[in-house]
Amino acid sequence: MRWLPRSWRQFWSTLDGRLYHFLVDVRPWIGWFAVGTMVFTFGLVFWWVPLEAVQGYPQKIFYIHVPSAWLAYTAFGLVFVASILYLWQRSRLWDIFARCAAEIGFLFTTLTLVTGMLWGRPIWGAFWTWDARLTTTLILWFIYGGYLLLRAFARPGADIGRIAAVVGIIGFLDVPIIHMSVLWWRTLHPAPVVMILDDPGGGLPTSMLVTLLVSLSSFTLVFVYLLIQRVWQERTAENLDLLETLLDRTDRAARTKGRIS
Amino acid sequence: MRALDDVSFSLDRGELLVVAGPNGAGKTTLVRTVARLSRPSAGRIRLDGAEWLDAPADRQREVGLLSHSTYLYDRLTARENLEFYARLYRLADRDARIRRALAGAGALDLAGLRAGTLSRGQAQRVSIARAILHDPGLLLLDEPHAGLDPHSVRRLNGVLEDLRTDGRAILLTTHDLARVPESAGRFLILVEGRVVDAGSRDDARNGLERRYERAVTRSAGEL
Amino acid sequence: MSTFAPALAILAKDVRLELRRVESLATMTVFAGLVILIFAFVGDPTPADLARVGPGALWASILFAGALGFERWFAEEERNAALHGLLLAPVDREMLFLGKWAGGTLFLLALEALLVPAAATLYRLDLGGRWAAFAALLIVVTIGYAALGTFFAAVAARTTASQLLLPVLLFPLSVPLLLAGIEGGQALAAGEAGDYRDWLGLALAFDVLFGTVCTMAFGTVIEE
Numbered sequence: 001m002r003w004l005p006r007s008w009r010q011f012w013s014t015l016d017g018r019l020y021h022f023l024v025d026v027r028p029w030i031g032w033f034a035v036g037t038m039v040f041t042f043g044l045v046f047w048w049v050p051l052e053a054v055q056g057y058p059q060k061i062f063y064i065h066v067p068s069a070w071l072a073y074t075a076f077g078l079v080f081v082a083s084i085l086y087l088w089q090r091s092r093l094w095d096i097f098a099r100c101a102a103e104i105g106f107l108f109t110t111l112t113l114v115t116g117m118l119w120g121r122p123i124w125g126a127f128w129t130w131d132a133r134l135t136t137t138l139i140l141w142f143i144y145g146g147y148l149l150l151r152a153f154a155r156p157g158a159d160i161g162r163i164a165a166v167v168g169i170i171g172f173l174d175v176p177i178i179h180m181s182v183l184w185w186r187t188l189h190p191a192p193v194v195m196i197l198d199d200p201g202g203g204l205p206t207s208m209l210v211t212l213l214v215s216l217s218s219f220t221l222v223f224v225y226l227l228i229q230r231v232w233q234e235r236t237a238e239n240l241d242l243l244e245t246l247l248d249r250t251d252r253a254a255r256t257k258g259r260i261s
Numbered sequence: 262m263r264a265l266d267d268v269s270f271s272l273d274r275g276e277l278l279v280v281a282g283p284n285g286a287g288k289t290t291l292v293r294t295v296a297r298l299s300r301p302s303a304g305r306i307r308l309d310g311a312e313w314l315d316a317p318a319d320r321q322r323e324v325g326l327l328s329h330s331t332y333l334y335d336r337l338t339a340r341e342n343l344e345f346y347a348r349l350y351r352l353a354d355r356d357a358r359i360r361r362a363l364a365g366a367g368a369l370d371l372a373g374l375r376a377g378t379l380s381r382g383q384a385q386r387v388s389i390a391r392a393i394l395h396d397p398g399l400l401l402l403d404e405p406h407a408g409l410d411p412h413s414v415r416r417l418n419g420v421l422e423d424l425r426t427d428g429r430a431i432l433l434t435t436h437d438l439a440r441v442p443e444s445a446g447r448f449l450i451l452v453e454g455r456v457v458d459a460g461s462r463d464d465a466r467n468g469l470e471r472r473y474e475r476a477v478t479r480s481a482g483e484l
Numbered sequence: 485m486s487t488f489a490p491a492l493a494i495l496a497k498d499v500r501l502e503l504r505r506v507e508s509l510a511t512m513t514v515f516a517g518l519v520i521l522i523f524a525f526v527g528d529p530t531p532a533d534l535a536r537v538g539p540g541a542l543w544a545s546i547l548f549a550g551a552l553g554f555e556r557w558f559a560e561e562e563r564n565a566a567l568h569g570l571l572l573a574p575v576d577r578e579m580l581f582l583g584k585w586a587g588g589t590l591f592l593l594a595l596e597a598l599l600v601p602a603a604a605t606l607y608r609l610d611l612g613g614r615w616a617a618f619a620a621l622l623i624v625v626t627i628g629y630a631a632l633g634t635f636f637a638a639v640a641a642r643t644t645a646s647q648l649l650l651p652v653l654l655f656p657l658s659v660p661l662l663l664a665g666i667e668g669g670q671a672l673a674a675g676e677a678g679d680y681r682d683w684l685g686l687a688l689a690f691d692v693l694f695g696t697v698c699t700m701a702f703g704t705v706i707e708e
Contacts, residue, residue, distance in 0.1 A: 087704065139656045139659055142652075142655075142656040143656045143657060145652075146649070146652045146653040146656065147653075149649060149652060150639065150640075150643060150649060150653060153643035153644050153645045153648075153649055154642065154643055154644075155642055155643055155644050158642040158643075158708075159708070160642065160643075162704055162705075163639055163642050163704070163705050165704075166639070166701045166704050166705055167639060167653065169697075169701075170635075170657065170694070170697060170698075170701070171657065173693065173694075173697065174657045174660075174694075177660045177686075177689075177690060177693075178656075178657075178659050178660055180660075180686070181659060181660035181663045181664065181686060182659070182663070184663070184667070184682065184683075184686070185663050185667055293708075296572060297572075298568055298571055298572060298708060299708050300707075318574055318575060318576050319574045320574065321572065321573060321574035321575075322573075322574040324572070326572055328565070328568065330564050330565030330566075330568065331564045331565075332564055332565060332566050332568060332569030332572075333564050333566070333569075334497070334501060334560065334563075334564070334566055335563060335564065336501050336504040336505060337497070337500065337501065337504070341500065345493060345496075345497045346569065346573070348489065348490070348492075348493035348496070349490050349493045349494070349570070349573045349575060350573055350574060350575075351486070351489050351490070351574075376564075391569070
C-alpha cells in the first residue's frame with residue numbers, strides 16, 4: 001500500500017508494536033483473572049442458576065457450548081482480519097497472529113462440536129443430527145483443520161504465511177455461503193424433527209442469561225490469554241531462530257579470521 | 262537473513278558481466294531478483310534509466326532468462342514450446358522469430374524433437390532459444406555451463422558472443438571461471454551474498470582465477 | 485480478443501498437452517466410473533433407492549475425479565519449473581489464472597460428458613426431458629469448482645503433500661457447489677422450477693464471487 005502516507009504507516013507499526021508489548025506484559029494478570037472468573041462461572045452454573053424445567057441437568061452444558069461456538073467464530077473472524085493485515089503490511093506479527101488464532105479457533109470449534117454432541121445425546125437421542133448449524137460448524141472445523149495442515153506441510157523455503165493468508169480469507173468468505181446452502185438443503189427437505197434452542201437470550205430467564213454472559217466473559221478471557229500466550233511463544237521462537245543463525249554466522253567469521261591471520 | 266547484501270553493479274549493452282561464486286553465494290537469488298521472479302525486501306534496480314521493480318508487467322519482455330530449469334513442457338516439441346512462449350509474449354511474425362531464435366541458439370536441428378527426449382546440452386540450447394525468442398535487451402544466464410561437455414561449452418560461448426555483439430547486455434553466473442567466454446568484460450566475485458572482489462578483463466589474464474580460488478576457499482573454511 | 489491472448493495460449497497449450505497423453509484423462513474417467521459403481525452398493529438396487537443415491541454418486545465422482553485432475557494439471561507447470569517461465573512473461577497474473585481455469589473447466593466438462601450418461605443409465609435417472617436445464621446447472625457448477633480447484637492446486641503445490649492436501653482444502657469449501665448440483669438436479673427431476681432456479685442462482689453467485697477472488701489472489705499464491 002504505497003499510496004498511504006508514510007507517517008500513517010509508521011503510526012500503525014508503532015501502535016501494533018506497543019500494543020503487543022503491553023499485552024505481553026499484562027498477560028499473567030489476564031491469565032489469573034481468567035482462572036478466577038472461570039471458577040466463578042462454574043459456581044454459578046452448578047450452584048446458583050436454577051435447573052431448566054424440561055431438560056434438567058444436561059442443559060447446563062449450554063453454558064460451555066454457546067461461548068465456545070461464539071469464540072470459534074470470533075477466532076476465524078480474527079484469522080480473516082489478520083490475514084488481510086498481513087497481506088497489506090507484511091508484518092510477521094500478523095502472520096503469527098493469524099496462525100495462532102486459527103489454532104485456538106480450531107480448538108474451540110472442537111469443543112463446540114464435542115459439547116454439542118454430548119448435549120444432543122440426552123436431548124435429541126442422538127449424538128449427531130444434520131441440522132444446518134451443526135453441519136456448518138463441522139465444515140468450518142474441516143476448513144480450518146485444512147488451513148493448519150497447509151501450514152504444517154509447507155515446503156521448506158515457501159512463503160507459506162502469504163499463501164495461508166489467502167486461504168484464511170477465502171475460507172472465511174465461504175462460510176456464510178456454506179451456511180446458506182446447508183440451510184436450504186435442510187429446509188427444502190422435510191424439516192428435521194429436532195428441538196433446538198433457537199435464539200438463546202430471547203426467551204431465556206434472567207438468571208440463565210446472567211450465567212451465560214458471565215460464562216461468555218470468562219471464556220473470552222481464556223481465549224484472549226491463550227492467544228497472547230501463543231503469539232508470544234511463536235514470536236519468541238522465531239526471534240531465537242534468527243539469533244541462532246546470526247550467532248552462527250558471526251562465530252564462523254571470527255574463527256576463520258583467526259586462522260588466516 | 263539476507264541472501265544478498267550490499268551488492269551493487271551496472272551493466273551496459275554489448276557487455277558481458279560474469280558473477281562468479283561458490284554454491285549458495287546468492288547468484289541465483291541475484292538473477293531471479295533482476296528478472297523480477299523474486300522481490301527484494303530492500304534495494305532498487307534501474308533498467309534503461311527507469312525504476313525496474315515497479316515497472317508494469319509488460320516491460321518484462323525486455324528480459325530473457327536461462328535458469329537451471331528449462332521451463333519447457335516435456336510433451337511438446339521444441340518448436341511447439343517456442344510457439345507457446347511466442348503466443349504468451351504476443352509476438353508478431355511468430356514462425357520467423359522462432360526460426361531465428363532456434364538458429365541463434367544453434368538448435369534448428371532440434372525443432373521437431375519433444376523436449377522430454379532432449380539431452381542436457383540439447384535442452385540447454387532450446388532453453389536459450391526460449392530466452393532470446395522475444396529479443397530481450399538484457400539476457401540473464403544462471404550457470405549456463407553446468408552439466409555441459411567441453412564441446413557444448415565452446416558452442417554456448419560462441420552463441421553468447423554473437424548475442425553480445427548484437428548489442429545485448431548479458432549477465433552470466435558461474436562457479437567455474439575456466440568456462441567463462443573470452444569476451445567477458447567484467448567480473449564480480451560473490452561469496453555469502455556479498456561482493457568480495459571485482460575485476461576487469463585484464464585481471465582475468467593474470468590472477469583473477471587465483472583470487473577467486475582464494476575467496477572460495479576462505480568461504481569454504483567458514484562453512 | 486487480444487487482451488485474452490495469453491490466457492488462450494495457455495488454454496491451447498494445456499489442451500495440446502492433454503491430447504498428447506489421453507491416458508491420463510482416460511484414467512480419471514475410469515476412476516470416476518468406479519466411484520459411481522461403489523455408490524451402487526449404498527442401497528438396494530431398487531428403482532427408488534437408485535434414484536435416491538444416483539445424483540450423489542454422480543457429483544461425488546465429479547468431485548473426486550476433479551481433485552485428481554486439478555492436481556495433475558497444475559503439476560504440468562511445476563515440471564521443469566515451467567511456472568517460472570510463465571511468471572517471467574510480460575503477462576498479468578490474472579491472465580495466467582484465466583488460462584488454467586478455462587483448461588480445468590474444459591477437461592472437467594469433457595469428463596462429465598461421459599459420466600452423466602453413465603450415471604443416468606446405471607441409476608435410471610429421469611429428468612423428464614429437462615436436459616438443457618441440467619446442462620446449464622452442470623456447466624455453472626463446473627466453472628465454480630474449476631476456479632476453486634485450479635486455485636487450490638496452486639496452493640497445495642506449495643506443500644510437500646499436494647495430492648493429499650488438495651482435497652482436504654478443496655472439498656469443504658466446495659460444499660455449496662456440491663449441494664447446488666445435487667439438490668438443483670433433484671429439483672429439476674421433481675419439476676420444482678423455483679427451487680432449481682434458487683440453486684442455479686446460488687451456484688452462479690458462487691462462481692462470480694470466487695472466480696473474482698481466485699483470479700485476483702492467484703498472483704499472491706504463485707509468486708515467490
